[in-house]
Amino acid sequence: MARLNDTETFFSNMNQKVYFAGSIRGGRLDAGLYQRLITFMQRTDIVLTEHVGRPDLNLMEQGRDRDARIYSQDTAWLRECDVVVAECTCPSLGVGYELAYAEHLGKPVHVFYDRTKTQLSAMLTGNPYFHIHPYEKEEEIYNVLAELLNKY
Amino acid sequence: MARLNDTETFFSNMNQKVYFAGSIRGGRLDAGLYQRLITFMQRTDIVLTEHVGRPDLNLMEQGRDRDARIYSQDTAWLRECDVVVAECTCPSLGVGYELAYAEHLGKPVHVFYDRTKTQLSAMLTGNPYFHIHPYEKEEEIYNVLAELLNKY
Numbered sequence A, B: 001m002a003r004l005n006d007t008e009t010f011f012s013n014m015n016q017k018v019y020f021a022g023s024i025r026g027g028r029l030d031a032g033l034y035q036r037l038i039t040f041m042q043r044t045d046i047v048l049t050e051h052v053g054r055p056d057l058n059l060m061e062q063g064r065d066r067d068a069r070i071y072s073q074d075t076a077w078l079r080e081c082d083v084v085v086a087e088c089t090c091p092s093l094g095v096g097y098e099l100a101y102a103e104h105l106g107k108p109v110h111v112f113y114d115r116t117k118t119q120l121s122a123m124l125t126g127n128p129y130f131h132i133h134p135y136e137k138e139e140e141i142y143n144v145l146a147e148l149l150n151k152y
Helices: A006-012 A031-042 A063-080 A093-105 A138-149 B006-012 B031-042 B063-080 B093-105 B138-149
Strands: A017-021 A083-087 A109-114 A131-135 B017-021 B083-087 B109-114 B131-135
Touching: A017 A031, A017 A063, A017 A093, A031 A083, A031 A138, A063 A093, A083 A093, A083 A138, A093 A109, A093 B093, A109 A138, A131 A138, B017 B031, B017 B063, B017 B093, B031 B083, B031 B138, B063 B093, B083 B093, B083 B138, B093 B109, B109 B138, B131 B138
Parallel strands: A017 A083, A083 A109, A109 A131, B017 B083, B083 B109, B109 B131
Antiparallel strands: none
Protein backbone atom coordinates (compact mmCIF):
# COMPACT_ATOMS: atom_id res chain seq x y z
CA MET A 1 0.00 0.00 0.00
CA ALA A 2 1.39 3.40 -0.92
CA ARG A 3 2.05 5.57 2.07
CA LEU A 4 2.57 9.32 1.81
CA ASN A 5 5.80 10.51 3.32
CA ASP A 6 5.83 13.74 5.30
CA THR A 7 6.70 15.89 2.31
CA GLU A 8 3.93 14.42 0.18
CA THR A 9 1.40 14.81 3.00
CA PHE A 10 2.41 18.43 3.34
CA PHE A 11 1.95 19.17 -0.33
CA SER A 12 -1.29 17.17 -0.59
CA ASN A 13 -2.77 19.50 2.00
CA MET A 14 -1.67 22.71 0.32
CA ASN A 15 -3.76 24.80 -2.02
CA GLN A 16 -7.04 24.17 -0.28
CA LYS A 17 -9.65 26.72 -1.30
CA VAL A 18 -10.64 28.89 1.65
CA TYR A 19 -13.70 31.14 1.78
CA PHE A 20 -12.70 33.81 4.27
CA ALA A 21 -15.68 35.71 5.73
CA GLY A 22 -15.35 39.06 7.49
CA SER A 23 -17.49 42.14 7.91
CA ILE A 24 -17.59 44.57 4.98
CA ARG A 25 -20.59 46.92 5.22
CA GLY A 26 -21.18 45.89 8.86
CA GLY A 27 -17.99 47.71 9.88
CA ARG A 28 -14.27 47.70 9.00
CA LEU A 29 -12.73 47.98 12.47
CA ASP A 30 -11.04 44.60 12.00
CA ALA A 31 -9.99 44.98 8.35
CA GLY A 32 -6.30 44.94 9.31
CA LEU A 33 -6.77 41.65 11.17
CA TYR A 34 -8.62 40.15 8.18
CA GLN A 35 -5.69 41.12 5.95
CA ARG A 36 -3.15 39.48 8.27
CA LEU A 37 -5.21 36.27 8.46
CA ILE A 38 -5.60 36.17 4.68
CA THR A 39 -1.86 36.73 4.12
CA PHE A 40 -1.09 33.92 6.59
CA MET A 41 -3.45 31.47 4.84
CA GLN A 42 -2.13 32.44 1.40
CA ARG A 43 1.31 31.13 2.35
CA THR A 44 -0.05 27.60 1.89
CA ASP A 45 -3.58 27.87 0.53
CA ILE A 46 -5.87 29.79 -1.81
CA VAL A 47 -8.16 32.44 -0.33
CA LEU A 48 -11.02 32.95 -2.77
CA THR A 49 -12.23 36.10 -1.00
CA GLU A 50 -8.93 37.95 -0.57
CA HIS A 51 -10.66 41.29 -1.25
CA VAL A 52 -12.24 41.11 2.26
CA GLY A 53 -8.91 42.30 3.72
CA ARG A 54 -8.34 45.21 1.37
CA PRO A 55 -8.27 48.64 3.04
CA ASP A 56 -9.68 50.40 -0.04
CA LEU A 57 -12.76 48.19 -0.42
CA ASN A 58 -15.88 50.04 -1.56
CA LEU A 59 -18.38 49.84 1.31
CA MET A 60 -21.35 51.46 -0.39
CA GLU A 61 -24.44 49.72 -1.72
CA GLN A 62 -24.05 49.33 -5.48
CA GLY A 63 -27.73 49.13 -6.40
CA ARG A 64 -29.58 45.82 -6.57
CA ASP A 65 -28.18 44.82 -9.99
CA ARG A 66 -24.52 45.30 -9.07
CA ASP A 67 -25.09 43.87 -5.57
CA ALA A 68 -26.66 40.87 -7.32
CA ARG A 69 -23.33 40.26 -9.09
CA ILE A 70 -21.52 40.37 -5.72
CA TYR A 71 -24.08 37.94 -4.29
CA SER A 72 -23.72 35.63 -7.28
CA GLN A 73 -19.89 35.63 -7.07
CA ASP A 74 -19.80 35.11 -3.28
CA THR A 75 -22.27 32.22 -3.34
CA ALA A 76 -20.32 30.65 -6.26
CA TRP A 77 -17.15 30.83 -4.11
CA LEU A 78 -19.06 29.26 -1.19
CA ARG A 79 -19.98 26.35 -3.44
CA GLU A 80 -16.38 26.09 -4.71
CA CYS A 81 -14.49 26.29 -1.42
CA ASP A 82 -13.12 23.42 0.68
CA VAL A 83 -13.51 25.22 4.01
CA VAL A 84 -14.99 28.44 5.41
CA VAL A 85 -12.99 30.53 7.90
CA ALA A 86 -14.88 33.44 9.49
CA GLU A 87 -13.64 36.21 11.78
CA CYS A 88 -16.80 37.18 13.68
CA THR A 89 -15.74 39.74 16.27
CA CYS A 90 -17.50 42.51 14.30
CA PRO A 91 -21.21 41.71 13.84
CA SER A 92 -22.21 41.41 10.18
CA LEU A 93 -25.43 40.44 8.44
CA GLY A 94 -23.49 39.23 5.40
CA VAL A 95 -21.23 36.93 7.43
CA GLY A 96 -24.23 35.48 9.29
CA TYR A 97 -25.88 34.81 5.96
CA GLU A 98 -22.72 33.20 4.53
CA LEU A 99 -22.33 30.89 7.52
CA ALA A 100 -25.88 29.56 7.15
CA TYR A 101 -25.36 29.18 3.42
CA ALA A 102 -22.13 27.22 4.00
CA GLU A 103 -23.84 25.01 6.58
CA HIS A 104 -26.60 24.22 4.09
CA LEU A 105 -23.92 23.17 1.57
CA GLY A 106 -22.24 20.97 4.20
CA LYS A 107 -18.94 22.89 4.06
CA PRO A 108 -16.75 22.80 7.17
CA VAL A 109 -17.06 26.16 8.97
CA HIS A 110 -14.58 27.59 11.50
CA VAL A 111 -15.61 30.69 13.42
CA PHE A 112 -13.07 32.86 15.28
CA TYR A 113 -13.91 35.75 17.61
CA ASP A 114 -12.22 37.82 20.30
CA ARG A 115 -14.01 36.80 23.48
CA THR A 116 -12.80 39.94 25.28
CA LYS A 117 -14.63 42.16 22.76
CA THR A 118 -17.94 40.52 21.88
CA GLN A 119 -20.63 38.00 22.75
CA LEU A 120 -21.20 35.68 19.81
CA SER A 121 -24.76 35.03 18.58
CA ALA A 122 -26.56 31.98 19.96
CA MET A 123 -27.36 31.13 16.32
CA LEU A 124 -23.64 30.32 16.01
CA THR A 125 -22.58 29.19 19.52
CA GLY A 126 -25.81 27.21 19.93
CA ASN A 127 -25.44 25.44 16.60
CA PRO A 128 -23.39 22.25 16.92
CA TYR A 129 -22.57 22.36 13.21
CA PHE A 130 -20.05 25.18 13.64
CA HIS A 131 -16.50 24.87 14.95
CA ILE A 132 -16.20 27.84 17.32
CA HIS A 133 -12.78 29.21 18.30
CA PRO A 134 -12.89 32.01 20.87
CA TYR A 135 -9.51 33.73 21.35
CA GLU A 136 -8.02 36.45 23.50
CA LYS A 137 -4.84 37.16 21.56
CA GLU A 138 -4.43 37.25 17.82
CA GLU A 139 -1.46 34.87 17.95
CA GLU A 140 -3.79 32.07 19.09
CA ILE A 141 -5.61 32.19 15.76
CA TYR A 142 -2.57 31.30 13.67
CA ASN A 143 -1.89 28.06 15.54
CA VAL A 144 -5.47 26.92 15.06
CA LEU A 145 -5.50 28.00 11.40
CA ALA A 146 -2.27 26.15 10.63
CA GLU A 147 -3.69 22.98 12.15
CA LEU A 148 -7.12 23.15 10.56
CA LEU A 149 -5.87 24.04 7.08
CA ASN A 150 -3.73 20.92 7.21
CA LYS A 151 -6.93 18.85 7.68
CA TYR A 152 -8.82 19.80 4.52
CA MET B 1 -68.75 30.36 -5.34
CA ALA B 2 -68.37 31.64 -1.79
CA ARG B 3 -66.82 35.08 -1.63
CA LEU B 4 -65.38 36.58 1.52
CA ASN B 5 -66.85 39.94 2.44
CA ASP B 6 -64.56 42.64 3.77
CA THR B 7 -64.98 41.67 7.41
CA GLU B 8 -64.26 38.03 6.74
CA THR B 9 -61.19 38.91 4.63
CA PHE B 10 -59.92 41.08 7.46
CA PHE B 11 -60.29 38.34 10.06
CA SER B 12 -58.92 35.64 7.77
CA ASN B 13 -55.69 37.64 7.58
CA MET B 14 -55.34 38.12 11.30
CA ASN B 15 -53.27 35.99 13.63
CA GLN B 16 -50.53 35.28 11.16
CA LYS B 17 -47.38 34.02 12.86
CA VAL B 18 -44.54 36.50 12.47
CA TYR B 19 -40.88 35.73 13.18
CA PHE B 20 -39.45 39.15 14.04
CA ALA B 21 -35.64 39.30 13.71
CA GLY B 22 -33.53 42.04 15.30
CA SER B 23 -30.05 42.29 16.74
CA ILE B 24 -29.51 40.92 20.24
CA ARG B 25 -25.81 40.30 20.97
CA GLY B 26 -24.85 42.37 17.90
CA GLY B 27 -26.02 45.54 19.63
CA ARG B 28 -29.18 46.93 21.26
CA LEU B 29 -29.19 50.49 19.90
CA ASP B 30 -32.50 49.81 18.14
CA ALA B 31 -34.22 47.77 20.88
CA GLY B 32 -36.86 50.50 21.42
CA LEU B 33 -37.71 50.44 17.71
CA TYR B 34 -37.98 46.63 17.77
CA GLN B 35 -40.42 46.90 20.68
CA ARG B 36 -42.60 49.44 18.84
CA LEU B 37 -42.69 47.29 15.70
CA ILE B 38 -43.58 44.19 17.72
CA THR B 39 -46.36 46.02 19.58
CA PHE B 40 -47.75 47.27 16.25
CA MET B 41 -47.79 43.77 14.74
CA GLN B 42 -49.32 42.26 17.87
CA ARG B 43 -52.44 44.37 17.35
CA THR B 44 -53.44 41.99 14.57
CA ASP B 45 -50.95 39.13 14.51
CA ILE B 46 -48.81 36.81 16.61
CA VAL B 47 -45.14 37.66 17.06
CA LEU B 48 -43.35 34.44 18.00
CA THR B 49 -40.16 36.26 18.98
CA GLU B 50 -41.59 39.06 21.12
CA HIS B 51 -38.62 38.83 23.51
CA VAL B 52 -36.43 40.55 20.85
CA GLY B 53 -37.93 43.90 21.89
CA ARG B 54 -37.50 43.51 25.63
CA PRO B 55 -35.18 46.05 27.27
CA ASP B 56 -34.05 43.60 29.96
CA LEU B 57 -32.98 40.82 27.58
CA ASN B 58 -29.86 38.92 28.68
CA LEU B 59 -27.16 39.66 26.11
CA MET B 60 -24.45 37.34 27.42
CA GLU B 61 -23.38 34.02 25.97
CA GLN B 62 -25.06 31.25 27.97
CA GLY B 63 -22.55 28.48 27.26
CA ARG B 64 -22.97 26.12 24.32
CA ASP B 65 -25.64 23.95 25.98
CA ARG B 66 -27.98 26.82 26.88
CA ASP B 67 -27.23 28.60 23.63
CA ALA B 68 -28.19 25.33 21.91
CA ARG B 69 -31.66 25.61 23.48
CA ILE B 70 -31.98 29.17 22.15
CA TYR B 71 -30.87 27.96 18.71
CA SER B 72 -33.31 25.07 18.82
CA GLN B 73 -36.24 27.33 19.84
CA ASP B 74 -35.46 30.03 17.28
CA THR B 75 -35.12 27.57 14.40
CA ALA B 76 -38.39 25.88 15.50
CA TRP B 77 -40.11 29.29 15.34
CA LEU B 78 -38.60 29.88 11.88
CA ARG B 79 -40.16 26.62 10.71
CA GLU B 80 -43.49 27.53 12.34
CA CYS B 81 -43.86 31.13 11.14
CA ASP B 82 -45.87 32.40 8.17
CA VAL B 83 -43.59 35.35 7.46
CA VAL B 84 -40.25 36.79 8.62
CA VAL B 85 -39.92 40.51 9.35
CA ALA B 86 -36.37 41.75 10.04
CA GLU B 87 -35.13 45.16 11.17
CA CYS B 88 -31.56 45.21 9.83
CA THR B 89 -30.19 48.68 10.59
CA CYS B 90 -27.92 47.24 13.29
CA PRO B 91 -25.57 44.58 11.84
CA SER B 92 -26.08 41.15 13.44
CA LEU B 93 -24.62 37.73 12.76
CA GLY B 94 -27.71 36.05 14.20
CA VAL B 95 -30.12 37.97 11.96
CA GLY B 96 -28.00 37.22 8.87
CA TYR B 97 -28.10 33.55 9.82
CA GLU B 98 -31.87 33.62 10.40
CA LEU B 99 -32.54 35.25 7.03
CA ALA B 100 -30.59 32.55 5.17
CA TYR B 101 -32.34 29.86 7.23
CA ALA B 102 -35.76 31.36 6.38
CA GLU B 103 -34.85 31.56 2.70
CA HIS B 104 -33.89 27.89 2.72
CA LEU B 105 -37.32 27.08 4.21
CA GLY B 106 -39.04 29.18 1.52
CA LYS B 107 -40.61 31.58 4.05
CA PRO B 108 -41.43 35.09 2.81
CA VAL B 109 -38.81 37.49 4.21
CA HIS B 110 -39.19 41.28 4.55
CA VAL B 111 -36.11 43.31 5.46
CA PHE B 112 -36.35 46.88 6.77
CA TYR B 113 -33.40 49.23 7.33
CA ASP B 114 -32.78 52.95 7.83
CA ARG B 115 -30.99 54.00 4.68
CA THR B 116 -29.67 57.15 6.35
CA LYS B 117 -27.78 55.07 8.94
CA THR B 118 -26.37 51.99 7.22
CA GLN B 119 -25.39 50.26 4.00
CA LEU B 120 -27.10 46.89 3.80
CA SER B 121 -25.04 43.77 2.97
CA ALA B 122 -24.88 42.71 -0.68
CA MET B 123 -25.81 39.22 0.55
CA LEU B 124 -29.27 40.74 1.24
CA THR B 125 -29.66 43.53 -1.33
CA GLY B 126 -28.09 41.36 -4.05
CA ASN B 127 -30.35 38.39 -3.33
CA PRO B 128 -33.59 38.62 -5.30
CA TYR B 129 -35.30 36.30 -2.79
CA PHE B 130 -35.59 39.03 -0.16
CA HIS B 131 -38.15 41.84 -0.10
CA ILE B 132 -36.03 44.87 0.85
CA HIS B 133 -37.67 47.98 2.35
CA PRO B 134 -35.27 50.90 2.92
CA TYR B 135 -36.82 53.72 4.96
CA GLU B 136 -35.84 57.15 6.19
CA LYS B 137 -38.52 57.69 8.83
CA GLU B 138 -39.92 55.11 11.21
CA GLU B 139 -43.51 55.98 10.21
CA GLU B 140 -42.87 54.53 6.75
CA ILE B 141 -42.39 51.07 8.25
CA TYR B 142 -45.89 50.84 9.71
CA ASN B 143 -47.62 51.45 6.37
CA VAL B 144 -45.59 48.70 4.71
CA LEU B 145 -46.08 46.32 7.66
CA ALA B 146 -49.85 46.84 7.68
CA GLU B 147 -50.02 46.04 3.98
CA LEU B 148 -47.74 43.04 4.01
CA LEU B 149 -49.28 41.41 7.08
CA ASN B 150 -52.58 41.55 5.30
CA LYS B 151 -51.10 39.40 2.49
CA TYR B 152 -50.03 36.35 4.47
